[in-house]
Amino acid sequence: MNHKSFSPNPGHGYQIREILGQGKNKKVFRAICQEVWEDRALATYIDSKVDIDTVFKDMGPAMKVHSDYLVKIYQPFVGLDNRIYIPEELLDRTLSSLAPFKNLKEYLKIGRDLVRGLFELQKINRVHRDLKLDNCGLGYDWCGKICDFGLLTSEDSPQNGTILTRAPELLMDRKKCCNKLSDVWALGATLFALRTGFYPFVKTQEIDGRPSMGTGRTTFEKIVKTRCSEENAEKELLSAVDSFFDNKTAAVLKEMLVFNVQSRATGENLVILWENLYKDIIFSFDGNKKPIGTNIVNKFSEIECFLNGFINHEFSITEKKWQALCNEINEVLKDLDIKQKQILKNLLAKAKLNRESQEKTMVAL
Amino acid sequence: MATSKNKNTVVLDSIYGIINTDPGIRKIIDTPAVQRLRGIKQTGLLHLVYHSAVHNRFSHALGAFEVSRKVMNALKEKGLDFGQSVITKFSENEKAFYVAALCHDIGHSPFSHALEKELLPNGLRDHEECTKYLIRNCEPLAKAIKEYCDHELVYNFLAKSDFNTYLCDLISGPLDVDRLDYLSRDSQATGLPYGNVDLNWLIHSLNIRNDQKQRPNLVIEAPKGLVALEQFFRSRINMYDRGYFHKTVQGGETLLKTIITRAFFLAKNNHNGKDIALAPFPLNEILKTSQVSLENFLFLQDCHVWVAILTWAVKAKDGILKMLCQQLANRTLPLAMFATAKFVDLPDNERTEKISKIKSEIAPILIKHLKTKGLKINEEDCDFFFWFSLKTLSLGNMGDRLFLSQNDTTISLTKYLENEDQKKISKPINLKFGRFYIFKEAYDEIFSLLKNEGLITDES
Numbered sequence: 001m002n003h004k005s006f007s008p009n010p011g012h013g014y015q016i017r018e019i020l021g022q023g024k025n026k027k028v029f030r031a032i033c034q035e036v037w038e039d040r041a042l043a044t045y046i047d048s049k050v051d052i053d054t055v056f057k058d059m060g061p062a063m064k065v066h067s068d069y070l071v072k073i074y075q076p077f078v079g080l081d082n083r084i085y086i087p088e089e090l091l092d093r094t095l096s097s098l099a100p101f102k103n104l105k106e107y108l109k110i111g112r113d114l115v116r117g118l119f120e121l122q123k124i125n126r127v128h129r130d131l132k133l134d135n136c137g138l139g140y141d142w143c144g145k146i147c148d149f150g151l152l153t154s155e156d157s158p159q160n161g162t163i164l165t166r167a168p169e170l171l172m173d174r175k176k177c178c179n180k181l182s183d184v185w186a187l188g189a190t191l192f193a194l195r196t197g198f199y200p201f202v203k204t205q206e207i208d209g210r211p212s213m214g215t216g217r218t219t220f221e222k223i224v225k226t227r228c229s230e231e232n233a234e235k236e237l238l239s240a241v242d243s244f245f246d247n248k249t250a251a252v253l254k255e256m257l258v259f260n261v262q263s264r265a266t267g268e269n270l271v272i273l274w275e276n277l278y279k280d281i282i283f284s285f286d287g288n289k290k291p292i293g294t295n296i297v298n299k300f301s302e303i304e305c306f307l308n309g310f311i312n313h314e315f316s317i318t319e320k321k322w323q324a325l326c327n328e329i330n331e332v333l334k335d336l337d338i339k340q341k342q343i344l345k346n347l348l349a350k351a352k353l354n355r356e357s358q359e360k361t362m363v364a365l
Numbered sequence: 366m367a368t369s370k371n372k373n374t375v376v377l378d379s380i381y382g383i384i385n386t387d388p389g390i391r392k393i394i395d396t397p398a399v400q401r402l403r404g405i406k407q408t409g410l411l412h413l414v415y416h417s418a419v420h421n422r423f424s425h426a427l428g429a430f431e432v433s434r435k436v437m438n439a440l441k442e443k444g445l446d447f448g449q450s451v452i453t454k455f456s457e458n459e460k461a462f463y464v465a466a467l468c469h470d471i472g473h474s475p476f477s478h479a480l481e482k483e484l485l486p487n488g489l490r491d492h493e494e495c496t497k498y499l500i501r502n503c504e505p506l507a508k509a510i511k512e513y514c515d516h517e518l519v520y521n522f523l524a525k526s527d528f529n530t531y532l533c534d535l536i537s538g539p540l541d542v543d544r545l546d547y548l549s550r551d552s553q554a555t556g557l558p559y560g561n562v563d564l565n566w567l568i569h570s571l572n573i574r575n576d577q578k579q580r581p582n583l584v585i586e587a588p589k590g591l592v593a594l595e596q597f598f599r600s601r602i603n604m605y606d607r608g609y610f611h612k613t614v615q616g617g618e619t620l621l622k623t624i625i626t627r628a629f630f631l632a633k634n635n636h637n638g639k640d641i642a643l644a645p646f647p648l649n650e651i652l653k654t655s656q657v658s659l660e661n662f663l664f665l666q667d668c669h670v671w672v673a674i675l676t677w678a679v680k681a682k683d684g685i686l687k688m689l690c691q692q693l694a695n696r697t698l699p700l701a702m703f704a705t706a707k708f709v710d711l712p713d714n715e716r717t718e719k720i721s722k723i724k725s726e727i728a729p730i731l732i733k734h735l736k737t738k739g740l741k742i743n744e745e746d747c748d749f750f751f752w753f754s755l756k757t758l759s760l761g762n763m764g765d766r767l768f769l770s771q772n773d774t775t776i777s778l779t780k781y782l783e784n785e786d787q788k789k790i791s792k793p794i795n796l797k798f799g800r801f802y803i804f805k806e807a808y809d810e811i812f813s814l815l816k817n818e819g820l821i822t823d824e825s
Contacts, residue, residue, distance in 0.1 A: 013748060034748035035720040072713050093490050102526040305579040316526040318517035320457060
């Protein structure tokens with residue numbers, strides 16, 4: 001069968017509107033469900049050998065979970081073209097359309113939501129196997145949600161799904177099975193990519209152009225494996241986490257992206273860690289009653305805070321604003337002591353690098 | 366609009382009276398992308414119920430612009446000295462904020478939210494994404510903005526990625542200039558008085574507090590602003606309850622969506638190509654190609670869709686399209702039946718299953734009634750004549766993103782509502798409506814059937 005050209009015919013009140021994406025195993029469409037007159041994501045397997053009983057066995061438990069952090073899965077069915085179709089709630093947008101994501105508060109909220117979603121899956125002993133930016137997104141209420149359960153299965157099942165977020169222990173040993181902790185790594189890599197725009201061991205330009213099947217895919221897998229097995233791979237990844245995130249967020253992400261499986265955080269721990277992280281930031285007002293801008297006594301600390309935020313990718317800065325900021329810093333430097341001058345100069349240099357990388361396409365580790 | 370090159374000019378608005386615009390803003394207003402909003406009704410098909418609600422998105426854009434100026438002036442009066450630091454005061458912040466407020470809705474498709482999924486340029490999911498796309502890619506607009514202020518900064522405000530969190534939130538957040546204007550404007554236009562908000566007091570209660578990272582956040586001073594805030598929530602609920610989610614409005618919008626879906630279906634399957642040719646440019650081109658190019662989108666307004674509907678109502682060869690268009694053109698809209706709370710609260714899977722089951726029972730009734738009207742359809746086509754619509758409005762995570770300041774503390778609205786000792790404001794209620802829609806002739810028979818199944822209430 002020509003995979004690329006098959007035209008879906010789901011029937012059951014579904015009318016295909018457009019193709020949303022295609023992977024090695026599945027093709028996903030946007031389809032209108034005329035019974036409720038709403039759009040849904042409709043996934044179908046490219047390999048027509050998959051049978052409906054297996055789908056029910058793998059997905060059955062997830063269909064019964066009602067969670068705000070997992071998209072709703074509707075009853076899978078056999079379409080008029082004898083293919084299996086899995087309808088899912090359609091997200092407002094996937095995370096791939098947001099990366100690199102600057103807004104720290106929203107980022108932490110999305111992280112917290114996704115970790116809760118992953119834990120919901122782990123509670124019913126399910127492994128997602130295909131967590132990546134395209135398979136996570138935001139609902140219409142801006143809740144972070146995990147979607148695309150086409151590869152959902154029980155623990156200790158063979159490797160499948162994307163290479164972008166494959167855990168190091170799986171990359172090193174093709175025969176090793178997926179488990180809850182490999183999903184934790186995958187979610188960590190996804191959250192890393194959401195903030196930075198690139199995945200660990202994968203260059204930005206490789207993300208869209210990567211081959212989804214055949215020898216190209218195998219070669220790509222080998223490249224990622226080689227990078228991951230380099231001596232300093234883990235160290236470089238964790239230092240990249242440090243450079244892109246503030247200390248607290250970096251500490252939590254490192255718990256997810258550690259190579260040693262025994263040291264990796266479990267789903268349950270992660271829920272607590274992200275909850276605390278989110279609360280720390282979102283409820284962290286300093287009680288300063290004075291409106292901004294008035295009587296700024298310590299301009300140094302204000303600029304320091306600003307530059308740190310920018311270095312941590314918490315917001316964007318425009319070219320004009322950057323120029324004005326540099327002029328102001330030059331003015332301020334005159335009145336500072338040597339130590340403060342040095343600190344500001346260092347921060348400015350880092351921020352400059354950050355700004356340059358903002359303009360260029362992100363280059364990977 | 367006649368413009369003077371160096372002088373401020375004024376526009377008269379039905380809500381705020383005189384709105385003062387400087388030459389730079391005027392130039393942006395006069396771009397085709399903003400002027401196009403004159404041809405898009407603010408409230409979709411709300412005028413089918415509230416006949417005077419025929420105001421357009423252009424008025425709303427100017428309204429949001431004026432509210433943004435009022436907010437900025439109020440914050441300045443509170444002692445915000447934007448002249449001290451580049452970080453918070455960048456001379457362009459203020460201008461870019463006004464432009465973002467003015468342009469926040471330029472990405473709306475005809476009939477606003479009703480056809481958002483159908484008629485946006487390809488690849489764009491909603492009007493917000495489309496707005497950001499236009500800010501960057503619509504040349505005359507981008508040029509006018511660049512001449513006036515920091516173009517990139519306008520984009521950052523719309524994308525919520527600037528350092529000044531409060532300015533981003535005022536463009537799109539729980540209490541933004543968009544909501545503050547549309548509630549007052551739609552309330553006045555519809556004649557629904559309980560949609561009004563106490564705009565001046567609400568703005569007077571706004572302030573800014575730095576978070577730990579020294580980023581400025583928008584807060585409402587408590588207890589001063591609580592009554593106005595409570596009224597704001599109530600107005601929102603009231604407007605959705607009595608206005609935007611009105612059963613007849615929803616019936617009309619469902620019908621409108623069905624017509625466009627049918628037209629796309631016919632175009633895609635090469636049925637009745639002549640019907641598609643009857644639609645005016647650029648709608649015919651969009652239907653034919655299933656592509657909405659930027660050029661076509663910038664030309665497309667409500668009138669193009671209306672002309673197509675009125676023409677199809679008389680001349681369409683496709684019976685289904687013709688009948689649907691006749692219904693909308695003559696305002697013989699589908700009638701609503703209210704689903705029971707039990708049915709609405711069912712998990713989506715079960716609800717869908719039930720609808721699917723009931724549909725097979727309804728199909729013969731629909732086929733019979735449509736036959737008497739001279740239209741032969743098969744079971745699959747029944748989807749074009751029987752609908753279920755579910756609409757919800759909830760506080761969502763608004764409570765986490767809205768902050769109150771009292772004495773030395775700043776807390777989120779959610780936390781404030783949790784504390785029993787505080788002088789409380791009542792927690793905003795959520796709305797959830799489930800309705801079946803059916804055309805008039807088959808109403809009685811299907812009503813009895815659904816009633817027997819326990820799916821609808823007597824109220825229907």
